[in-house]
Amino acid sequence: MKSFHRTIHNPHRLLRPPTTTLLPLTTTLCLPPPQTTMSTSSSSTQQNPEQSSLTQVLTYHNQTKHLFTNYARGPRGLDWDNQPNPFRRYISAPLRPLLHPNSGDSDLYSSLFKTLPFPKPINKITISEFFYDSLALSAWKSTGFSTWSLRVNPSSGNLHPTEAYIICPPVESVSDSGFVAHYAPKVHALEVRAQIPSGFFTNLFPDGSFLIGLTSVFWRESWKYGERGFRYCNHDVGHAIGAVSMAAAGQGWDVKVLDGLGHDELKKVMGLEVFSEFEIPERAVKGKFEEIEFEHPDCLLLVFPNGIDGFDVNYEDLRLAITEFSNLDWKGEPNSLSKEHVCWDIIYRTSEAVKKPLTLEKKFVIDPFEKSGTCSEDSYKHLPLRELVRKRRSAVDMDGVTSIERNTFYQILLHCLPSGCQEKQKRQLGLPYRAMDWDSEVHCVLFVHRVVDLPKGLYFLVRNEEHFDDLKKATRSEFKWEKPEGCPPELPLYELAQMDCMKLSKHLSCHQDIASDGCFSLGMVARVEPTLREKGVWMYPRLFWETGVLGQVLYLEAHAVGISATGIGCFFDDPVHEVLGLTGSNFQSLYHFTVGGPVVDKRITSLPAYPGPGVDA
Incomplete structure (x- = not known):
């Protein structure tokens, strides 16, 4: 772990503009009430659950605002010895390496806003390309004694709180049956965590479909940004949705959030019950909280061939099928990310307040693809999608x-x-x-x-x-x-x-x-x-x-x-x-x-994404 911490800390100081003024951390955090510009109604003891949750969210939003007079609460300084490992791994889960595609084998970026290409089948090649173009490493950077990785999907402070899972029908050379796998970007591979019943996809979704789940490790962002980290985790979820959607479009696939599902269903389908329940302390505290490294389930995305219409998702049937996931034989134990932690309690109270319930009445609607406007096609450099997203x-x-x-x-x-x-x-x-x-x-x-x-x-x-x-x-x-x-x-x-x-x-x-x-x-x-x-x-x-x-x-x-x-x-x-x-x-x-127009720092050397340095960065 020592080498891991040595390789990461200097680039933040050298290369990134300050994004947060770091305030003193105390064990009590007895501060006056935050300045309030959003209505919060009466005390939560007199409110129904919905109103209480709204009050919690508005309180969080107010409390985490930066003002000219003071910044949102964060750590006093960066605890380099406990910087979270940005690579989640499931130890002992079967590892299935993915392929490394050629950089030019993709449609032009600008063309995808006009029409999607004919959909490709699900196989090891297309799944490999999909992850390579959305959530994989894009390069390693090095200067002096410091080395760190970059990814196709951007992240606040390059901390990468977002983890991704695929729930998929059988794929030759990956799994002979349907499976749930965690994507490991450092090695561009799938960690197969469970096999799923054979009828899961055939009974619920169109042929050629699979699911992508996204989760957040709040600790990764709050390590640097304190209470504001919950905001940044959700920015990163959005960036990941955008990255997944663009990579899917390159394969001729469409993407839609399955937003009828609730928090509990998402937790089951991605195998997140492996994490212990986190008991939220009553105030911000520092110590060893292994359970704080859990992954919060954010969303489940249906990836399906574009041009399909006339199908629906029956959320009641899907819910019933997902209940069986608790009984699957889940493989792999999540690795430890830090030795010690700081718990910013308001993040976890707010994440509880915004847990989405199951909404069976919600309709799954596939809107016709709408092309985007064009007024200056010559503005573009006519780059293939893969080249563009990986050079971003x-x-x-x-x-x-x-x-x-x-x-x-x-x-x-x-x-x-x-x-x-x-x-x-x-x-x-x-x-x-x-x-x-x-x-x-x-x-x-x-x-x-x-x-x-x-x-x-x-x-x-x-x-x-x-x-x-x-x-x-x-x-x-x-x-x-x-x-x-x-x-x-x-x-x-x-x-x-x-x-x-x-x-x-x-x-x-x-x-x-x-x-x-x-x-x-x-x-x-x-x-x-x-x-x-x-x-x-x-x-x-x-x-x-x-x-x-x-x-x-x-x-x-x-x-x-x-x-x-x-x-x-x-x-x-x-x-x-x-x-x-x-x-x-x-x-x-x-x-x-x-x-x-960017300023290029010539002190920094770019290295290929794969194979990258052997030490986590």
């Missing part, structure tokens, strides 16, 4: 010089629209948003710095046009809300104010230059409290998933046009709202992003 990197710095053409900017935003070429934006129909089964709840406020022939200033992209009137009323009365020059008619982009907002965007993003040195930056503003009240408190993490999927598109779009991007989890929440004139809790900023 998070920029550490922006050069403050690079600009992009106005039509390139508009083209990027067209691929940020959930409904594609539909006349009105609302339902998530385009790639990769169609994996989510709720109407879009996330919008973008854009700080434009260096877009040729577009005035510097504040802009707003409305991603659900049913919210337009509410947004206009909720924001400053002096905002213009006018379509900018040359804007495609199908792009609901509005100029709010012309201004040089470089210093503003920098200060709002925790004083980070990267937010002002790009071509543009943005904040993702979600409709929060109304969504929780209308649809359920369990939508809270899903709002962050939606921002992560959108962020994944921004990453890929930036690289596809020859620049770069970076997600920004550190920003001052309420000051962002003040800039927009937002009050109350209807709309909240959940994630920031910056897009521009």
Whole structure:
């Protein structure tokens, strides 16, 4: 374990801009109540369970805001001796290595937004390509005595709290029967944890289908980011959904969240009952909590051949089939990630509050694929999907010089629209948003710095046009809300104010230059409290998933046009709202992003992803 810790700690100090001011950690954390801008109603002792859960979520959201006067609570410093191992392994589970495909054997990235290719069959080749293009290692980096890995799916602080499972029919050279396996990205292999009944897929899903489960290890993010780590875990789930959806599209497969299932069903189907129950302490404490390394089940994705329609998922039959998974012969013991831990109790109380119940009445709907808009096809470098996703990197710095053409900017935003070429934006129909089964709840406020022939200033992209009137009323009365020059008619982009907002965007993003040195930056503003009240408190993490999927598109779009991007989890929440004139809790900023010309650190050497260094990083 010592070598593991030595290889990882220096890159964070050398390469990454600070994303959190680290506050003193005490064993009591007796702080005054957090500043509150969201309604929390009466005390939980007088509330019904639904209201109590809502109060818990709103309390968490308020308490984990960064303010100009203080940051959300986090560790005093980084405990390098206990940095979590980013690689979960199931010791003694049968290991099935996957294949390493050629880099150019895939469709052009930009073509997938127009139409999906003919679906390929499930076999070892296509499953190998699917994981290679979505959740695998993409490279190793090295400088001095430090070596660390990168992945196709990005992660806050490169900490990778997201784990993935496949539940699949028989695949030759992997398993002679249907199986559940954990994906081990460090070795690009499947750890087969259980064999499942032969009729599971034939009775419940169309031919050529399989399932992908995603989970979160909260400890991995809270080790560095403290209480705000729960937010970042859910950003990462969204990035993983986006990465899975794009990789599936390259195989001609469609993806949909099976959101009728509840927390208990997800736990059973992925074999997470192997983890001991975690008893939440009454306050934040430091010590040895082996059970804190459990995996929280987030979602189950159905991957199926595109073009299939007319099938339904019977959630009652699926629930009954999943109950049998508790009796399967599960293989493998999860490895230990750290020797000691810090438990930020509010994370675990909130994760309990947002557990989704089973909703048997929920309908499984396959919406027709909707192509995304095009106004500047020449903006793209015409890269194959595999080459693009595996070369994607998070920029550490922006050069403050690079600009992009106005039509390139508009083209990027067209691929940020959930409904594609539909006349009105609302339902998530385009790639990769169609994996989510709720109407879009996330919008973008854009700080434009260096877009040729577009005035510097504040802009707003409305991603659900049913919210337009509410947004206009909720924001400053002096905002213009006018379509900018040359804007495609199908792009609901509005100029709010012309201004040089470089210093503003920098200060709002925790004083980070990267937010002002790009071509543009943005904040993702979600409709929060109304969504929780209308649809359920369990939508809270899903709002962050939606921002992560959108962020994944921004990453890929930036690289596809020859620049770069970076997600920004550190920003001052309420000051962002003040800039927009937002009050109350209807709309909240959940994630920031910056897009521009990257600064390449020539001290860093790139190494192939496989075979990589033998020491975990």
